[in-house]
Amino acid sequence: MxxxxxxxxxxxxxxxxxxxxxxxxxxxxxxxxxxxxxxxxxxxxxxxxxxxxxxxxxxxxxxxxxxxxxxxxxxxxxxxxxxxxxxxxxxxxxxxxxxxxxxxxxQPATRGASGDAALTAKGQEIFEHGVPDKGVPACATCHGAQGQGAGTFPRLAGQHKEYLFHQIEVFKNGTRGNAPVMSAVAHTLNDEQAKAVAVYLQSR
Missing domain, CATH: 1.10.760.10 (Cytochrome c-like domain)
Structure with a gap:
């Protein structure tokens, strides 16, 4: 079947x-x-x-x-x-x-594959410090310093980069509307920034 x-x-x-x-x-x-x-x-x-x-x-x-x-x-x-x-x-x-x-x-955590070094570094910067000039807070504020998650804020560390990028897209287009904070963040990140964060998190 x-x-x-x-x-x-x-x-x-x-x-x-x-x-x-x-x-x-x-x-x-x-x-x-x-x-x-x-x-x-x-x-x-x-x-x-x-x-x-x-x-x-x-x-x-x-x-x-x-x-x-x-x-x-x-x-x-x-x-x-x-x-x-x-x-x-x-x-x-x-x-x-x-x-x-x-x-x-x-279940024990698993680490994802490493990606492009420059994108990973850029993603880490956004994850840890946000994008101040756009008002984007550090992802670590909600998702934990290691991306381990906290309560209803999900674990992101080790997640597939393609899945993470897609979720940013659906937050942006409004089809996933159950997290207003993420919808706001998604709208302020451009594609390169979103991909960078996803690549960094997969490597964790």
Missing amino acids: ILGPGTPVIALFVAAGLIATPALAQSEDGARIAMQICSGCHGVGGRSESPMFPKLNAQTPEYIEAQLKGFREHARGENTARDYMWGMAALLDEAAVKSLAAYFSR
Whole structure:
């Protein structure tokens, strides 16, 4: 069976050996849900190898919970959210959401690949100090000195640069509207600055 963006959610559950119900049973633990449902896109233990799908390992549990609820409530409207996550999140009850968040947050972090040295240096400067003349605050203020995340502010360290750049784009075009602060930041960064930050963070 070939699964793609247009694959019905029911087919994904059938392919994983689960029967789709209005909500996953509360007895389902995060590890099992992650392996049978999430790993196809996000990789085993949340260690995604595809830049289309974010790494979830070592992500903050608060952020994962908030995003799953955002998908369920359609607060995230970018194409990938609609194609992959709206239907999936609708099948997760509160217990399943918390269990998944706890599971992924406990997985060890992985570092991404290094990129162009000049872009990396520029990205580090923006991450640590912002862009003062444009009123852009340091990314580290919310996301942590090492990009490790804090509460509902996500871990960015080691994330795929392509995924990070795409998220800046959807914040900018308004299709991801569940983080007003990021929407404002995205509108003030040009493409080169956004790519630089993404390249730096992937190398962390």
